[in-house]
Amino acid sequence: MNDHFKQKVTEINNDPEQLRAYNSTDSTVVIAGPGSGKTTVLTLKVMRLLDNVIAEPRGLACLTYSTESAREFKTRLSKLGLRGRTNVFLGTVHSFCLAEILTPFAKLYPKYEIPNPIKIISEKEKKKLFDSVNPPGGTSITEMDKERTRNIRGISRVALESYEVALKVAISFEEALLKSGFIDFISMVKFSVELIQNESFVQKAIEAKFPWFVIDEYQDLGRPLHEIVLSLLDKSNIKIFAVGDADQSIYDFQGAAPDYLNELSQKNGIKGIRLLNNYRSAQTIVDASEYVLNSQRGYTASGILRDYPAIMDFIECDNGMNEQYQQTIKLVRRFYSEGIPYHEIAILVGKNNEVKELKDEFDIQGIPVYLARQDFRNTELILWLQSCASWVEDKTRVSFDDIYRVWMNFLLHTQEGASSNEYDFLVRRTLLKVLKASNQYRDNLFEWLKFVLTELDLLKVFDGSDRYPDEIENLKSLFQVAKQTEPMLTVGFITRLGVPDNQVVLSTRHSAKGLEFDVVIMLGMEKDSFPNYYDTTQRKIDEARRLCFVAVSRARKACILIRSKQLPNKYGRWFSKEPSPFWITLKEFHDADALSKLKET
Secondary structure, eight states: HHHHHHHHHHHHTTTTHHHHHHHSSOEEEEOOOOSSOOHHHHHHHHHIIIIIIOOTTTEEEEEEEHHHHHHHHHHHHHHHHHOOSSSEEEHHHOOOOIIIIHHHHHGGOGGGGSSOOBBOHHHHHHHHHHHHHOTTOOHHHHHHHHHHOOOOSSOOOOOOOOOOOHHHHHHHHHHHHHHTTOOOOHEEEHHHHHHHHOOOOHHHHHHHHEEEEESSSGGHHHHHHHHHHHHHHHOOOOOOEEOOGGGGGGGGTTTTTTHOOOOOOOHHEEEEEEEOEEEEOOHHHHHHHHHTTOOOOOOOOOOOTTTTOOEEEEEEEEEEHHHHHHHHHHHHHHHHHTTTTTEEEEEEEEEHHHHHHHHHHHHHHOEEEEEOOSSOEEEEEHHHHHHHHHHHHOTTOOOOHHHHHHHHHHHHHHHHOOOOOOHHHHHEEEEEEEHHGGGGTTTTHHHHHHHHHHHHHHHOOOOSSSOTHHHHHHHHHHHHHHOOOSOOOHHHHTTTTTTSSSSSSETTTTTEEEEEEEEEEEEOOOOOOOTTTTSSHHHHHHHHHHHHHHHEEEEEEEHHHHEEEEEEEESSSSEOOOOOOOHHHHHHHHHHHEEEEEHOO
């Protein structure tokens, strides 16, 4: 155990529920509210299981929501002193299904008609296939995929309403996808569900290798993972340690729903633990976010800011979003003059186009901004390039051995032929030579990317790859950002992906999930803007309420809401706008809280 690990264990000894989760030897669901230290509990749990519970050569599988969160998880475990060990999987659900289920077992069961070899369809080709089966006036590819994830036969008793048109298109699409000889990320998981549900050999093989599954953000991962978990619990001796929060389930458009976590937490034999201490925010912010839910959870501010005199303010503009943007700029200047760094200020809006409009206004004012969601995705190749850039900047921050191992993995998955000692040495020497030489371009990200791409022949490596079909298009998007952005980006831009460098963070409400700031400014707080005009069902309204809860709970010290009294429609005609029901709710809370404090004084 290193000193960092000992320090973290000491810290959770002061929180009885965190300690219960850490010490639990049963299958456990941890309901972790905002700022409750769930990542600390997760990483310490993994360390404890590997050090004290699971004997080698057995290990565990740790499943996360995204490639980026998986990488962050690995970094945290490394700081805690995780040593190299076989049979430990850390990654996304999709990568687990591909590496640990389909690749070793699919060819053993031809009756499932899983393509062999496994080829993943590119997003471009998937769109073409979708267009070929989607009738005029049919549905969107997003709605279709949601139906595909939710309509899986299995153990779960959760029944969610289906969109009949999208379901019909989903059936036609899956038939066409199967005929094409490709799979996509959804069919990848669905095939895996079938193998785990029906094949005892697959169940036993997974149990032998992974006696424990540790799962982060369970509420975001949808029905396919839920069916895998239920099947493993019912048909094997595998134990589950799942962390999530149904109140933070905001990805309905991807097929996620709070119902799955709720069902798991109520299953017989599952120990339930709720983390109620909020170590992030002042009590006023904690209470306000909980008030939005219209249901008392009992969250308590327990960190250093618990007694901080937090600010909640409500600003009304006369006309349009542009006036909201100008008010936002004034607020940013005010908070910055009061000592709040730019990167501790987040502006949350409803739509991506509003993020871009806001960025233009900040650029005019010369205020540095960071977009929480870039025009490219943080895929495995992008995160590898980030590691390369970090090594070029400071060789103590990243291990070259780790960079080399990932690069070899790319090569072995995308090129024919087995590895050899001579080949490995040649690859290692070439990679080291290229990265050292790339240092001359560190002040120009575009030139640095172009040099690395050319010298390592990245386009050839990934062109036509069955495992990484979209990496080239995504890399082109990164190139566009590097080429078009002014002032010129340095290599430091990519090393700080996800980490603003004294820049105001601009984000949609959805993209802010998992982040935290001293100040959160929420724009577009009008009726029909938030919740959206189309959010008419109770399920949609409930999710919008959870989204507001997530947005408010990002703040530590201040939460400012801004709305307009009038907004134009798409034809330019102006209409009066009532405040959002969430504005009304939070204003009601603020006024009652202010009155209570006045009486106390």
